[in-house]
Amino acid sequence: MIGLPKRTPIAPLEYTRRLWMRGWVGLVLFFLYAPLITLIAFSFNDSRRNIVWRGFTFKYYEKALNNDSLMEALVNSITIAALATAVSVVLGALAAVMLWRFRFPMKAAAEGAMALPIVVPEICMGVAMLVFFAKIGFPTDLPWPLNLGAITIAHITFCFPFVTMVVRSRLASFNREEEEAAKDLGANEWQAFRDVLLPHMKPGLVAGALLAFTLSLDDFVITFFTSGPNTVTFPVKVYSMVRFSVTPEVNAASAMVIALTVILTTITLKMQSRMGTIAQGH
Amino acid sequence: MESWKNHKALFAAIATAPLTWLILFFLLPLGIVWLYSFGTNQGLTQIDISGTFANYARALEPLYLGILWKSVLVAGATTIICLVVGFPVALAIVFASDKWKPWLLLGIMLPFWTNLLIRTYALMAVLRTEGYANQTIGWLHDKFGWLMTLVGLPPPGAYEPMHLLYNNFAVIFGLVYVHLPFMVLPLYAALDKLDKSLIEASLDLGAGHLRTLLMIVAPLAAPGIISGIIITFVPALGAYLTPDLLGGPDSQMIANVIERQFKRANDWPFGAALSFILMYATFIAIAFQAMKARQAEARQ
Numbered sequence: 258m259i260g261l262p263k264r265t266p267i268a269p270l271e272y273t274r275r276l277w278m279r280g281w282v283g284l285v286l287f288f289l290y291a292p293l294i295t296l297i298a299f300s301f302n303d304s305r306r307n308i309v310w311r312g313f314t315f316k317y318y319e320k321a322l323n324n325d326s327l328m329e330a331l332v333n334s335i336t337i338a339a340l341a342t343a344v345s346v347v348l349g350a351l352a353a354v355m356l357w358r359f360r361f362p363m364k365a366a367a368e369g370a371m372a373l374p375i376v377v378p379e380i381c382m383g384v385a386m387l388v389f390f391a392k393i394g395f396p397t398d399l400p401w402p403l404n405l406g407a408i409t410i411a412h413i414t415f416c417f418p419f420v421t422m423v424v425r426s427r428l429a430s431f432n433r434e435e436e437e438a439a440k441d442l443g444a445n446e447w448q449a450f451r452d453v454l455l456p457h458m459k460p461g462l463v464a465g466a467l468l469a470f471t472l473s474l475d476d477f478v479i480t481f482f483t484s485g486p487n488t489v490t491f492p493v494k495v496y497s498m499v500r501f502s503v504t505p506e507v508n509a510a511s512a513m514v515i516a517l518t519v520i521l522t523t524i525t526l527k528m529q530s531r532m533g534t535i536a537q538g539h
Numbered sequence: 540m541e542s543w544k545n546h547k548a549l550f551a552a553i554a555t556a557p558l559t560w561l562i563l564f565f566l567l568p569l570g571i572v573w574l575y576s577f578g579t580n581q582g583l584t585q586i587d588i589s590g591t592f593a594n595y596a597r598a599l600e601p602l603y604l605g606i607l608w609k610s611v612l613v614a615g616a617t618t619i620i621c622l623v624v625g626f627p628v629a630l631a632i633v634f635a636s637d638k639w640k641p642w643l644l645l646g647i648m649l650p651f652w653t654n655l656l657i658r659t660y661a662l663m664a665v666l667r668t669e670g671y672a673n674q675t676i677g678w679l680h681d682k683f684g685w686l687m688t689l690v691g692l693p694p695p696g697a698y699e700p701m702h703l704l705y706n707n708f709a710v711i712f713g714l715v716y717v718h719l720p721f722m723v724l725p726l727y728a729a730l731d732k733l734d735k736s737l738i739e740a741s742l743d744l745g746a747g748h749l750r751t752l753l754m755i756v757a758p759l760a761a762p763g764i765i766s767g768i769i770i771t772f773v774p775a776l777g778a779y780l781t782p783d784l785l786g787g788p789d790s791q792m793i794a795n796v797i798e799r800q801f802k803r804a805n806d807w808p809f810g811a812a813l814s815f816i817l818m819y820a821t822f823i824a825i826a827f828q829a830m831k832a833r834q835a836e837a838r839q
Contacts, residue, residue, distance in 0.1 A: 271634060272630055272634040281628065281631070282643070285628050289650045290650070293658070295661070295671050347556070348556055349557075351554070352558075355554045359554075360540050374561075376773065376821060376825055377821065378774070378814075381777070384810060384811070385568035389568035392571055477655060482801070496780075499656075499663065511660060519649070
């Protein structure tokens, strides 16, 4: 136990204070982060293919930002993610309220079907989307952003069940008496929903929205099957670049997306903890 | 909970949109693929649903059966490695101090939120022949090779870079890298709910840590361990990107064969049959998990 501050002896259950355990966790975190950190670090390296450090540069960021097709793909990805998130939150919230509030025939089947997009292998869903849009003859020559329609529809389909899951677990903590009290005091169905139920659902909606946004931005396989030659998203574009070579330009673009992910995750956690404190204050 | 009959209009207003979406854009597409799996190709785009089982029979040919079996083996190996690597991590998070717990959880979750393609790309940069792993080892080799002479061995020759990429090792390495958080989070959830006094009792009564782990912790956390295994195994079995980018010509998995049928070979009925074989495998895995969870509930 060299180097550890040894204030109190380690209790039998304080596994985390044991050296081998700390070493193991450290190694796992190294395994998870080392590739990502090297990727970010070498996006600033002034050398095309070497791990030797040749000085700091923003050159590859400039190159990535000036790469029109890469930027177009990034804009497409963010547009699709924003549209898919907006629709998924509405559909997901409705489905959550439906499953939480009502008894109806074939409910178990509906519940199962609602969870299906979460568990079905991505490749199967991608294939289904490809076949479906080919079958209905979805037009492929629409102007932007309508040409993103097929991808957006596919993304909504796999995102909204996740929103349902998150919102439903939030609804489980709702006290129905609050709603009844509102109605007793003269609120109609809509007012009770807007002023009582919706504020309670809000943290779930925010968490669900961020989950949907990340899932949509992250998706490669399903998009790969629904995208046409003119509708390239960021992951699909990176995929086609990576197949040929590893370049600092892709490093730079990836580093920017990682930064976006970290910012979004931080916002989610901040909002969740703030809402947690507000909820406790009630 | 109230019956839909008492609020028909309200129920319709809430339920119509999500159910319609699910049926139209999810169940219908899957249904079409399912029908295609019993079809035969007629010309380039024409598929005749003839009710044949020929596509499923073809999937049982040695070539495809071999790939299916290999996918199961690779996904199985990935799951076992994730379990062995992830279990101590989940345990460490459970017993971490309140100050460290959220940070450790965030540390495990953040890569999970990062784009899959970027993570795979990062691994390619590490593993390729002129990648960071080889260059680091090569540098150590060149710098410290002379140490060999101290123990009477001849100094090693020039460093031969290892072929770490485009083989089965890279595929399993990549799958473990991607799926580790899938394993750690359910394990953490299961271990966190555990009654700690049972572990203390076991230790007090003289059992060692390993014995306690195997005879007390593992059985109590079994539902969580099983759900971790399923959550890791199912996506690993259907993985497309990892074997495609990190694997070599002989490390194809089932998803790569499906992709080829749809995008290049243009044999949609066969691809449809293969994807439904993958779907059935997924359903069996999930049904198994649900059954185990119910058994555990009944026991309590």
